[in-house]
Amino acid sequence: MLNLQPYADPQYFLLLILGLLPVMVGLYHGHRLKSYETLISLAFIIVMFTGAKWHEGVALICYILWQLAWVFGYTRYRKQHNQTGVFVCAVLASILPLVVVKLTPAVALHPSLLGFLGISYLTFKAVQVIMELRDGTMKDVQLMPFLRFMLFMPVLSSGPIDRYRRFQKDYANVPARAQYVTMLGRATWYLFLGFFYKYILGYLFGTVMLPRVERAALIMRHLYWLGLSPALIGVTLVYSMYLFFDFAGYSLFAVATSLVLGIDTPMNFNRPFQAHNIKDFWNRWHMTLSFWFRDFIFMRVTFFIMKHKLIKKPVRVSQVAYLINFLIMGFWHGVTWYYITYGLFHAAAIIINDIWLRFKKKHRKQLPHNKWTEALAIATTFTVVCFSFLIFSGFLDRLWFK
């Protein structure tokens, strides 16, 4: 049976372009071929979960039914009532499958049966809808638009994470011809930039260089304290580059495919290694995820603490909120010591960064600011970020404990 993993090989891109050709012609002439689009998207989703992955497909169907029940149940409830307990219940129920999937490998040492490719990203979308219903920024949800949003094929497996209302607006409006042609131009550019990122640079760093530097670091580990050999710097840099180019390449494919469908899915990366500080970094790296965390975890935690006056000093409030925010992000990546350390590390980095920014504000007169200090800021941020990726990579686990 045919099985196609998203953006995995040239064959996939050829079939994707062929499959989307009628949609393109339709949009060019000002029509959205809704039924065809739904069918072809479904076809591409089905072939993601065929063969050995059939159980993931079953898990996906069950998962969607579960989310439908909670989202529509809560929508109905919210029209009449607005109790916090019910809202919390709905959010917890919505993230329950994801929690089970993330905890199972840590407890039972095998992957969960509920898991499927993309479960995290679908959960982010569902939770966001419930949150917006609670806030009243969304009054109602319809079945088909919700399903379309949840199962939007180009971003199903790994994002970017769009927002319901933004997506819905793009879907309802067919772009004017000139605008659509501009979108196609962007799509083509992103597609080829993505090829360059993922299949040339990502391959070079991830497949050609990474195994070599890793082997060198493992061979040299006995000669250095804690195995901190020069080769480990190589591992850090090569892995960081691989992580960026692989994921940024994938994200470009997802955005390009969305654009072909006339949907302007938000970008995930904006030159992250040019960030001047950690805060700036999180506004440039995996942006749709970090904005989701900002809006639905950081802000909510902050408001909650302030509303209940749990902490007096405003500075402390944001520090605690950062800690919770990044700790959850760490757990979301997986329940291993290195993902959680990665979260704590970034929480610490952004708290220190905040202290520094306040200090800078107070002593603006005394502190120099020129292109050299800017270069220093970029270099420092880059070093801190790359080190966090070394933690994230799990290589230290192999270096020290295996």
Add this chain to the structure above:
Amino acid sequence: MKRRLWQIFGPVVLAALLVIGVLLAPLPSGRIAKDKLAAEAVSLSPNVLGGARVKQQAQANGYVPFFGSSELARMDPFHPSTLAAKYHRAYRPLLLGDPGTQSLVHFVDDQSQLAQLKGKKAVLIVSMQWFTKQGQIPAAFDMYYSPLQLSLWLLRARGSEADRYAARRLLKMDAPAKSRLDRQALYQIAAGGPVSGWVRPALQARLQMLRNEDRLFSRFTGAANWHRIEAGEKQLPSTDDPAVLNRLATQIAKQHTRHNRLGIDDRFFRERLGHGKLKALRGSQRHFEYRLGPEYGDFELLLQEFAKNHTTVQFVIPPINARWAAYTGLSVPNYEQAVAKLKYQLRSQGFTHVLDLSKDGNQPYFMQDTIHLGWRGWLAVDHTVAPFLTQPQPAEHHRLNGHFFGRAWANSTEVPQ
């Protein structure tokens, strides 16, 4: 608007046409310079092993394939490549193999060459370590998997007993089972026929593209080992005298094995067995088993190819470092039975050139490390291989026996007399 569309998609269409054109056009192979060829022949690169261009040109220039695995990388001054270069022998070894290249990898990756070896000679260093219960390690197969070479075989196979056996074995490996084209072709062969239907033209098109990739990109392989051969040549005396070489080998080996009791190259010992690693390995090979498993059938695939092409092959069975074997608790009787079984498989089918060194594991300075030949071991190989390659050999008469593909043989510890 039409113009803007052209501006966007025109370059893409043009690029696609160019790529397809370059991949499907019959490109020239180009001639590889002599020095480059010498370096490629000892590079042990997976690109050389899985490619066709370098092998084809090497063969045409007096190179003889030395099929083997990890021992080929032990390039001390007495390595076959060093001796052949230093003493301007009539042959030059083309080293094919690396850690993990067992019979099945060789069967697939040597396809472009087997036909070229018609009526010629080759050397095969067969390690008993290949003959585990698992046989070919699937991860290693994936690493050396060459769709180019596999396509050649798929298009050639007719569904004979050997073909069916090979197809079944290949379906157990990950790389070919993952590729839809390979899988379809293998099913057809396993069912007893040649590849037919849409699969055949698809395979031919893929083969053409891969040949062109090989022609284009085999120019860019690294060749890092040649300096080791050159360094070895400098240590050798100017005359090719076995007694002098033997003395020199003893002398050099002595310097390299001063700091451990196993007679292993000190650097290898430090990197691989030092820091307390050795202790953990005491008795670790007590349950090693080389007598059973699918490797015997996979090896038969190679034998049948050699016989079909009337290739005269010198087989070499290297020993295991005796002190290492004792330390790790390897069962010597079982090991000897495995060697006897393999030798029976060779002898009973008419393969007469078998150099069995399996009993020489206790000779001083014979092994560079635990299981790999070095110094005097390489000289012992040379003692047989050089005359084999430089003097005419009578044709062998092979009597192939499909029984060796069977489960009965794979699971048997009984060796007929």
